[in-house]
Amino acid sequence: MSEAITLDTVIARRTDLLSAELSDTELVMLNVERGSYYGVVETAQAIWSYLDEPRSSAAVCAHLLTRFAVDRETCEREVLAFVNELLKDDLVRVVGG
Numbered sequence: 001m002s003e004a005i006t007l008d009t010v011i012a013r014r015t016d017l018l019s020a021e022l023s024d025t026e027l028v029m030l031n032v033e034r035g036s037y038y039g040v041v042e043t044a045q046a047i048w049s050y051l052d053e054p055r056s057s058a059a060v061c062a063h064l065l066t067r068f069a070v071d072r073e074t075c076e077r078e079v080l081a082f083v084n085e086l087l088k089d090d091l092v093r094v095v096g097g
Helices: 042-050 059-067 072-088
Strands: 010-012 018-023 026-031 038-040 093-097
Touching: 010 072, 018 042, 026 042, 038 042, 042 059, 042 072, 059 072, 072 093
Parallel strands: none
Antiparallel strands: 010 093, 018 026, 026 038
16 A cells, blocks of 8 residues: 545445445455455445445545434544555555545
């Protein structure tokens, strides 16, 4: 990972990952290349689903603000922490910004 994702960074899910929704709020992902398995629920699942096409972290936050009772500052902080973890674990890629 070269640098941290910011609100302006456009990211996309890696298309070679396997993922499956277990319910409306639960998702599992498999990075076959690394042999890593990930499970996410609720907000993290909503972020992953929204990244079905390249989007900025700010767009992800705007989307979440319409779905969850959270203030903008908390949302931005938590989204940036989560998407930076996704980048660290090689689950997303930076495509712009």
